[in-house]
Amino acid sequence: MESKDTIIMPDQPVTMGQLLQLFSQLNTNKPPPPPSETSTSTTTISIPTFSISEKLTHQNYTMWSRLMQLALSGRDRLNHIIADPPPQTDQEYSQWTRRDSVVISWIIESIHPDLVNQFIDFPIAKTLWKGIETVYSSGGDGLQIFDLTVKANKIEQRTDTLEKYYSNLITLWKEIDRRQPNPMKDPEDKVIYNQLTQKNRLYQFLAGVNETFDKERRDLLLQDPLPTAEEAYAFIRREIMRRGIMKKEPSSEVDSSGSGGVFAVRGRSKKSYRKNDDxxxxxxxxxxxxxxxxxxxxxxxxxxxxxxxxxxxxxKMAGQLSDQPRSGRAAVVSSTKSDENMAAMVKYSKEDEGNREKQKSEKMGRRK
Structure with missing residues (x-):
């Protein structure tokens, strides 16, 4: 007895309708997926890779904490170190716990292996973050703020490049801001406080640049309103680039004709003629x-x-005298000597004329 699902007869050709009917039955009789493959993906948590350029040590807490905050914020997990966890009765608490465990693992992986043991037992990411801050942050320590302020006031450019000098200042200013944030509450007062801070930092920056930028320093201090330290840095940096370009320009005082290496070019200043060449x-x-x-x-x-x-x-006259033909050994006579000779010749000429007048007078007297 033939099965009721059998459609194709052995002794008959297969038609297109029978093929379509066969495909329909195959799709209808497809077994359902097993229960383990049901939609459980909504509760699956993938753990992405996490890495920053610094591992926490005894000396780099400020930079490390800033890098960690940026990385956590980029993964939408910054609230795990700054906000309180939801109540345990919340239906999202279970998922929050899993995400918080991931944040804890990220922080632990970013700590130097020698320091991990003292932070491994914190239950949530916020208390772990607070514990690290307590150990390595000086907070609002007045001694630390005083030391940073003194360094910012005394730092100078000297042999450093302008970029390195400004970067060192920025590092000190950020440390001061972290330990001594804006204390004002009113928005307008905050703006005024920030303006005063920027003015003081402009003075610190300009006081430390080299004396070669005295003109630029005066120009910046004469501006109204005063620029920020960042704007002053950009202004002086452009001036450095301009000077570098000017040094590379070819001098217009060099004779490009190549005729005999003539040094005395018309229009050249006497000062540059004597100063630039030995x-x-x-x-x-x-x-x-x-x-x-x-x-x-x-x-x-x-x-x-x-x-x-x-x-x-x-x-010119001395040159004409020196150009006259001479007999015997050729003498090299300076222009000063030629002037003296010319003066002597004029003197002798006058004396000869006087002698001739005297002789003429004597002859006239004899005739009388």
């Missing part, structure tokens, strides 16, 4: 002058605009 060992073979060569001699390449007209004329 030329005491040079001597010109044309005029005999010091501190330059023949290819740089003003008598050959021209005089700059800052050269006095009187000196131009005198040097």
């Amino acid at each position: 030329r005491s060992h040079l001597q010109c073979t044309h005029c005999g002058g010091m501190r330059h060569t023949k290819s740089e001699c003003f008598k050959l390449v021209g005089y700059p605009d800052w050269w006095p007209d009187t000196r131009k004329k005198g040097a």
Whole structure:
């Protein structure tokens, strides 16, 4: 006797309708899932990985606690260390307990192994957090606040970069704020208190920067309203970058023509000509002058605009005298010596003229 579920006959072709009927019966006769696979996922808690860059030691509580708060807040578990647990009669208490156990495991894993034993027995995350704070936080200790304030007032940049100097100040300021938070209650009073604090920190920052930024310091203190310490830091940092760019720019005083290495470029200041180069060992073979060569001699390449007209004329005449042909050994005569020779020649010329007048007078007297 054939089964009632048998549809396909051995001696007959299978039609599309029979196939569809077969698939329908397979879906209908599918056994239900076992009870263990029912919707229990709503109560399943997955434990994500948790890691911060610092493990709690005797010296780094401030940084560690801040990193832990950020990490817990990012996982929506910050309330486990700052809020009280729900009552045990609450229907969510069981799930809260499981989540709190996860937070405790995160905190324990972030403590140095040498310190774990003293914190392993706390029942909930909030009491564990409070216990760590009691042991390693100085709280509002007046001595600690005094020491931090003295350090903030005395710190200076010196050989540090501006970034490192400002980072050190920020660390001290954050320690002070944690131990001495804003005590005001009224919102307006809180704003005034914060403004006064920012002004004092601006003075601390500017007092410690190097003297090379005196101009920037004055400009910042003359602003109304005064900038914050952060704005002052950004202002001086931009100035440092500007100076670095200016140092890299090529000098416009260098002769780019390459003709004989001419040093004396028109328009160049006399101050930069003498200050930037050690030329005491040079001597010109044309005029005999010091501190330059023949290819740089003003008598050959021209005089700059800052050269006095009187000196131009005198040097020109001396150059003309020195250019006259000479017999025998060639002598190197300085421009100063040439001026003296020129003056002597004028003197001798006047004396010769006087002698000629005297002789003429004597002849006239003899004739009479």
